[in-house]
Amino acid sequence: MNRLWIENGTFVTMDDNQPLVRGHMVVENDRITYIGEAAPSPAPEGAERINGRGLVFMPGLINTHAHSAMSLLRGYSDDEALQVWLQDKMWPMEGKFNDDDAHWGNALAVIEMLKSGTTTFVDMYDRMPILAKVVEQSGMRGVLTRGVIGLCSPAEQTAKLEEAKQFAKDWNGQANGRIRTMLSPHAPYTCPPDYIERIVAAAHELNVPLHTHMSESAAEVQQNVNDYGTRPVEHLDKLGFFSRPSLVAHAVHLNDEEIALLAERGVAISHNPASNLKLASGVARVPDLLRAGVTVSLGTDSAASNNNLDLFDEIRIAALIHKGVSGDPTAIPAIEALRMGTVYGARAIWQADEIGALKTGMKADFIAINTEQPHFYPQTDIVSHLVYSGSGRDVQHVWVDGRQVVKSGVCTLLDEEQIMAEAQRAFEGLLAR
Amino acid sequence: MNRLWIENGTFVTMDDNQPLVRGHMVVENDRITYIGEAAPSPAPEGAERINGRGLVFMPGLINTHAHSAMSLLRGYSDDEALQVWLQDKMWPMEGKFNDDDAHWGNALAVIEMLKSGTTTFVDMYDRMPILAKVVEQSGMRGVLTRGVIGLCSPAEQTAKLEEAKQFAKDWNGQANGRIRTMLSPHAPYTCPPDYIERIVAAAHELNVPLHTHMSESAAEVQQNVNDYGTRPVEHLDKLGFFSRPSLVAHAVHLNDEEIALLAERGVAISHNPASNLKLASGVARVPDLLRAGVTVSLGTDSAASNNNLDLFDEIRIAALIHKGVSGDPTAIPAIEALRMGTVYGARAIWQADEIGALKTGMKADFIAINTEQPHFYPQTDIVSHLVYSGSGRDVQHVWVDGRQVVKSGVCTLLDEEQIMAEAQRAFEGLLAR
Numbered sequence: 001m002n003r004l005w006i007e008n009g010t011f012v013t014m015d016d017n018q019p020l021v022r023g024h025m026v027v028e029n030d031r032i033t034y035i036g037e038a039a040p041s042p043a044p045e046g047a048e049r050i051n052g053r054g055l056v057f058m059p060g061l062i063n064t065h066a067h068s069a070m071s072l073l074r075g076y077s078d079d080e081a082l083q084v085w086l087q088d089k090m091w092p093m094e095g096k097f098n099d100d101d102a103h104w105g106n107a108l109a110v111i112e113m114l115k116s117g118t119t120t121f122v123d124m125y126d127r128m129p130i131l132a133k134v135v136e137q138s139g140m141r142g143v144l145t146r147g148v149i150g151l152c153s154p155a156e157q158t159a160k161l162e163e164a165k166q167f168a169k170d171w172n173g174q175a176n177g178r179i180r181t182m183l184s185p186h187a188p189y190t191c192p193p194d195y196i197e198r199i200v201a202a203a204h205e206l207n208v209p210l211h212t213h214m215s216e217s218a219a220e221v222q223q224n225v226n227d228y229g230t231r232p233v234e235h236l237d238k239l240g241f242f243s244r245p246s247l248v249a250h251a252v253h254l255n256d257e258e259i260a261l262l263a264e265r266g267v268a269i270s271h272n273p274a275s276n277l278k279l280a281s282g283v284a285r286v287p288d289l290l291r292a293g294v295t296v297s298l299g300t301d302s303a304a305s306n307n308n309l310d311l312f313d314e315i316r317i318a319a320l321i322h323k324g325v326s327g328d329p330t331a332i333p334a335i336e337a338l339r340m341g342t343v344y345g346a347r348a349i350w351q352a353d354e355i356g357a358l359k360t361g362m363k364a365d366f367i368a369i370n371t372e373q374p375h376f377y378p379q380t381d382i383v384s385h386l387v388y389s390g391s392g393r394d395v396q397h398v399w400v401d402g403r404q405v406v407k408s409g410v411c412t413l414l415d416e417e418q419i420m421a422e423a424q425r426a427f428e429g430l431l432a433r
Numbered sequence: 434m435n436r437l438w439i440e441n442g443t444f445v446t447m448d449d450n451q452p453l454v455r456g457h458m459v460v461e462n463d464r465i466t467y468i469g470e471a472a473p474s475p476a477p478e479g480a481e482r483i484n485g486r487g488l489v490f491m492p493g494l495i496n497t498h499a500h501s502a503m504s505l506l507r508g509y510s511d512d513e514a515l516q517v518w519l520q521d522k523m524w525p526m527e528g529k530f531n532d533d534d535a536h537w538g539n540a541l542a543v544i545e546m547l548k549s550g551t552t553t554f555v556d557m558y559d560r561m562p563i564l565a566k567v568v569e570q571s572g573m574r575g576v577l578t579r580g581v582i583g584l585c586s587p588a589e590q591t592a593k594l595e596e597a598k599q600f601a602k603d604w605n606g607q608a609n610g611r612i613r614t615m616l617s618p619h620a621p622y623t624c625p626p627d628y629i630e631r632i633v634a635a636a637h638e639l640n641v642p643l644h645t646h647m648s649e650s651a652a653e654v655q656q657n658v659n660d661y662g663t664r665p666v667e668h669l670d671k672l673g674f675f676s677r678p679s680l681v682a683h684a685v686h687l688n689d690e691e692i693a694l695l696a697e698r699g700v701a702i703s704h705n706p707a708s709n710l711k712l713a714s715g716v717a718r719v720p721d722l723l724r725a726g727v728t729v730s731l732g733t734d735s736a737a738s739n740n741n742l743d744l745f746d747e748i749r750i751a752a753l754i755h756k757g758v759s760g761d762p763t764a765i766p767a768i769e770a771l772r773m774g775t776v777y778g779a780r781a782i783w784q785a786d787e788i789g790a791l792k793t794g795m796k797a798d799f800i801a802i803n804t805e806q807p808h809f810y811p812q813t814d815i816v817s818h819l820v821y822s823g824s825g826r827d828v829q830h831v832w833v834d835g836r837q838v839v840k841s842g843v844c845t846l847l848d849e850e851q852i853m854a855e856a857q858r859a860f861e862g863l864l865a866r
Contacts, residue, residue, distance in 0.1 A: 034722035075813035078821065079756075079766040112807035277757030278821070280764070308808045313749075321754065323512075324710030331713070333512040370624045374545040375741045378860035380508035388511065388711070388740035393826030420810045427811035 002402060003028050003044045004364075009052025010371075011035060012096045012382055013358040014059050014342045020382065025057065027364040030176070030402040035358055054372040056382055058338075059356050060119025060141075060365040060400065061311040062345025065249040065270035065299025067125045068109035069102045070094070073304040082279045090304060096433050101426045102127040104404060105411050106134045108423040109309055111411050113139055116310040116392020117367040119400045120345070120355060122247065122270070122299070124136050124211055128167045136175040139405035139413050143349050144171060145182035148199065150191035157195055161202060167224070170210050178401055180208075182247075187213040187222050188232045193239055200240045209245040209350065212236070215258075216250035217281045233258035241268055247348050249299060251286045252276055259285065259292045268348035269297040271340065273317040274308075275301035286322050287331045298350035310392035315341045319387050334387040357430050364402040369394045410430045435835060436477045437797075444468060444805075445815055446791040447492050447775045453815065458490065460797040463609070463835040468791055487805040489815055491771075493552025493574075493798040493833065495778025496743040497683040498703035498732025500558045501542035502535045503527070505860050506737040515650050515712045519733065523737060529866050534859045535560040537566045541856040542742055544844050547573055549743040549825020550800040552833045553778070553788060554742050555703070555732070557617045557644055561600045569608040569713050572838035572846050575800060576782050578615035578644050578721040581632065584622035590628055594635060601641050609836055613641075614783070615680070621665050624652050626672055633673045642678040642783065645669070648691075649683035650714045666691035675700055681783050682732060685709055685717045692718065692725045701728040701781035704773065706750040707741075708734035710837065719755050720764045730781035731773045743825035748774045752820050767820040797835040802827045820850025 004027040009019040013035065023037035027046050034040045070090070077089035097105075102125075108160055119140065123131060135142040146164035147244070150157050170182035183203045185191040191199070203210050213222050215232045224232045233254065236242060240432075242265035249270040262269070271284050289296050298314040300306050319337035323329050346356025354363045371379065375389045398406035405412055408414035435459040444454040446468065456470035459477050461720045467473045503523070510522035530538075535558075546554055552573065556564060557580035568575040579597035583590050600616035616636045618624040624632070636643050648665045649656050666687065669675060675698035682703040684695070695702070705715050722729050731747040733739050752770035756762050765773075779789025787796045804812065808822045831839035838845055 066477075072811060074808075074811065074822070075815075075817040078814065078817045079763050081762050085762070108807055108810055115807065118556065201443075207493075274753060278762070279754035280756040280760050280762035283757055301823075303808075307817065310808070310824075317750070317753070320707060320710035320750070321524045321757075323713040324716055325758070327713050328713065329514050329518075329711070329713035330512050359797065372853070374541055374548065374849065374853060375507075375743070377541055378505060380860065381511065384508040384511045384740065389507070389736075391743075391824055391826055393824055416807065420805070420807060424811045427813065 001028055003047035004050065004402065005040065005044050005047035006050045006057065007039070010056045011358055012056060012058040012386065014022070014339065015357045015359045016417065018278065025358065027399070027402050030363055032358060032360055032362050032364050035360060053367070054370065055396065056371050056386070057153050057358065057366055057368050058386070059342045059358055060367050060398065061117050061341045062297065062349070062356060063113060063118045063121040063300050063309065063311050064297040064345050064348050065272055065301055066109065066121050066123045066309065067302035068123050068131055069097065069105035069125050069127070070302035070304045070421060071109040071112065072101055072105035072430065073310070074307050077403045079309070081211040082281060083219070087307070090425065093430055096430050097127070099127060099130055102130045102431060104419065104422040104426045106131045107414060107419045108179055110134055110138045110140055111305065111414055111416050112303070112309045114138060114398055114406050115395065115409065116312065117254055117395040117398060118309070118311050119365040119367070120349070121396060122211065122349060129171070132171045132174065132179055135179055137413060138411070139400050139403050141178045141355070141400055143180045143182060145184040145186040147186045148191070149186045150195035155167065161198060165202050165206060168206050172208065176401060182209045182211045184211040187220070188235055189223055192230065194200070195238045196236070196241065200244060209247065210241060211247045212249070214248040214251055215253045216276070218253050221253045231255070231258060233261055237261060237265065245350055249301070250276065250281065250284070251289070252282045255283055259288055259294065263292040263294050268297060270299040270348065271296050271318060272299045272301040273314055273321055275305045277317070277321070279305055283321055283325050286318065287326060287328070290336070295347045296340055297345040311341050312390050312392050316386055334384045338383055338389050353376045365398060365400050367395050368397040370396045434461055434582055436480035437483065437835065438473065438477050438480035439470070439483045439490065441487045443489045443815065444691045444791055445489060445819065446773070447772065448790045448792045458791065460832070460835050465490065465791060465793055465795050468793060472494050476720040485801070487803065488801040488829065489804050489819070490791065490799055490801050492775045492791055493583040493800050493809045493831065494550050494774045495730065495789060496554040496733055496742065496744050497680060497730040497778050497781050498705055499542065499554050499556045499733055499742065500735035501556050501564055502530065502538035502558050502560070503735035503737045504542040504545065504742070505538035505856060505863070507740050509737065512738070515714060516652070518738070519806055526863055529863050530560070532560060532563055534863060536567065537852065537859045539564045540847060542736065543567055543571045544847055544849050544852055545736070545742045545833055547571065547844055548828065548842060549745065550828040550831060551744050552740070552798040552800070552831060553782070555644065557780060562604070565604045565607065565612055568612055570846060571844070572833050572836050574611045574788070574833055576613045578617040580617040580619045580840050581624070582619045583628035589600040594631060597640060598635050601639050609834060610729055615644045617644040620653070621668055622656055626661065628833040629669070629672045629674065632678060632756055636677045642680065643674060644680045645682070647681040647684055648686045649709070651686050653687045653745045664688070664691060666694055667693070670694060670698065678783055682734070683709065683714065683717070684722070685715045687718055692727065695722070696727050698726040698803060701730060704729050704751060705732045705734040706754055707749055708738045710750070710754070712738055716754055716758050719751065720759060720761070723769070728777050728780045730778040731817055732788065744774050745823050745825045767805070767817045770820050771816055798833050800828050801827045801830040802815065802853055828863060
């Protein structure tokens with residue numbers, strides 16, 4: 001049995017019963033078996049001992065909306081309108097992607113996320129077995145789904161859906177349960193209603209959750225009204241989408257009725273503030289969603305629209321923007337923003353009993369932050385410091401499922417230098433083709 | 434003569450004549466004497482040679498609004514309304530500050546700024562000789578001003594103004610010209626009109642610029658209208674404020690006429706987006722200000738309202754927020770945000786002929802960023818990467834006035850460990866008193 005004993009650490013647990021622990025944590029194999037102020041008694045035999053002095057430990061961050069392969073397009077197109085960026089820049093380049101490109105783009109995203117403290121991520125894209133293998137190798141935790149766009153022939157629609165189902169079946173529960181799967185129509189505006197209904201039926205058949213993009217831009221909401229006579233929330237609801245556990249990304253443009261319906265249906269939101277700002281999509285009504293009881297988690301979206309995968313950035317932006325835009329400086333206090341990146345993230349992917357907090361019996365997914373730096377001084381309110389002053393670059397060590405996957409800032413299971421070099425080569429290949 | 438020769442570097446110069454140089458830069462004493470793609474010829478004799486591979490060099494960042502000593506209050510009070518935060522939390526604690534507190538708060542801010550790539554900062558506070566000595570020792574460049582609050586007896590007003598004048602006289606041009614000074618009424622709402630007029634007269638007498646807080650919150654603008662029958666811009670203009678070179682912080686709440694007047698008077702703005710969001714002050718009309726020809730620079734404000742002094746954060750937030758709030762994804766493109774943190778910052782403090790760009794003849798204030806990290810890959814648009822993906826933690830080396838003040842992430846002229854420990858002690862002392 002692998003045992004790890006962290007001594008003299010400061011633990012921001014995200015567990016309301018003991019939010020801050022200055023003391024000890026013991027991990028046995030993939031689980032936390034002890035956390036408390038007193039030293040564990042008896043002392044865990046044969047444990048690897050880590051001196052936690054100068055480190056703050058907290059749950060690994062959960063990124064609930066990403067498109068990892070698109071990291072290959074970071075910086076390729078910025079400061080353009082959503083539809084121009086998507087249709088004129090992203091789609092033509094993505095159309096050229098081959099398996100090799102997908103592999104290195106995915107690997108680049110995974111090392112960036114791990115090094116910046118994200119231990120679990122949701123990813124919607126294609127060529128998903130390639131990503132699943134990277135996730136398996138990296139030690140990371142992922143909820144993966146083959147997103148399907150239905151603007152194609154019925155035969156192609158069927159082929160894509162079969163591919164998505166096959167992936168969801170093949171990989172659900174793999175890698176010691178670190179990989180789970182979902183099904184995903186890309187968006188209401190890229191999937192005809194009957195296709196969405198088929199995907200919903202398949203999700204029931206496979207007993208997996210659903211993920212989609214929804215109400216990211218005002219134009220898209222208007223198009224939904226024009227095409228189907230309803231706004232996207234009601235539209236998806238009528239198609240039975242919310243009869244499955246559902247995670248929807250963006251949800252920027254919602255009216256009060258839609259918020260109430262999302263709350264009633266138990267739909268979780270992936271709020272992507274940096275991407276929404278950068279693409280000028282707007283500012284989601286997060287304080288209203290939280291007040292209504294909706295689970296709001298955080299996502300980076302892709303590195304092509306952000307342009308980084310540091311979830312600490314999303315946490316800080318979420319804590320700042322809703323104050324500034326609402327005029328209420330008490331909106332989204334620091335602890336609530338941190339919850340969005342941890343416990344609420346875990347809820348949004350139906351794993352709150354396993355991850356998102358440091359608690360006896362839960363999975364040992366956690367990170368250690370080097371707080372011996374000027375921007376963490378004086379050491380007053382640790383949660384405030386993490387949210388308003390912290391960064392993924394402050395992450396020193398990362399463990400997932402009890403295994404150390406980042407040690408002193410370096411990925412232990414993936415070759416960072418090779419991945420950066422190959423990603424560069426792949427990008428230059430895309431430009432040349 | 435001290436000579437430095439950087440070979441094989443990538444230089445983001447912020448000089449429109451050659452924005453991107455892949456090549457060489459030579460520094461002699463405090464000045465850049467060569468920058469170009471070809472190796473310098475003849476080779477600079479006896480130069481310290483630096484291999485620039487894997488590094489991006491750019492001008493040091495310019496933070497045009499800070500209150501360094503307040504770093505001691507980082508995390509002491511968050512998520513409160515501006516007036517509550519200021520009057521109930523900050524002022525009582527600041528009232529307890531002694532020279533020792535000011536020293537360690539200032540030193541803490543200076544090491545945080547230097548390590549994150551800021552080479553020049555504007556600071557308005559009291560006990561300014563203490564800060565000036567820290568700046569002198571640190572090797573940093575500063576524009577320092579004793580901010581005065583006039584809500585006190587005439588005798589106290591006079592004493593404060595004399596202190597401010599004395600400081601401005603004593604320190605202007607000190608530390609090889611690295612320190613310059615200004616005069617500063619704290620704000621129109623904390624200084625009676627006749628006191629502002631006396632400060633303006635003193636600025637003329639000493640030939641120094643003026644700095645103040647202006648139109649940070651809507652409430653403050655309304656109070657100005659109630660008290661004086663005019664909005665703050667017209668009020669200050671009538672008091673002769675803009676007859677001096679002027680830098681105003683915040684300027685969140687402006688109407689079209691005020692923007693036109695600021696442009697006409699050549700007033701520079703210090704835009705503090707993180708602080709304005711955190712205190713729910715609102716979002717400044719930066720795209721409109723830039724269109725009107727106003728110089729807009731960036732400031733962190735204090736670590737008590739931000740809560741970090743990483744100017745890369747302000748650059749990214751400035752690039753993101755104005756897109757999201759205006760609905761225009763082309764608002765504040767990456768390069769414009771980077772200008773706000775460099776060349777526009779230099780303009781805002783009337784030093785654009787000396788700093789803010791890498792150019793032959795200019796002061797050697799520059800930073801080196803480690804781009805051999807996943808979040809900078811693939812290496813496509815460097816400016817986009819710096820703005821949307823960069824962080825102060827990526828800064829590896831910093832030079833000011835040709836002298837290396839940060840080497841491999843560590844301050845060379847200040848003792849970081851001592852400063853963090855003493856800042857902690859000072860904060861705990863404040864709590865105990």
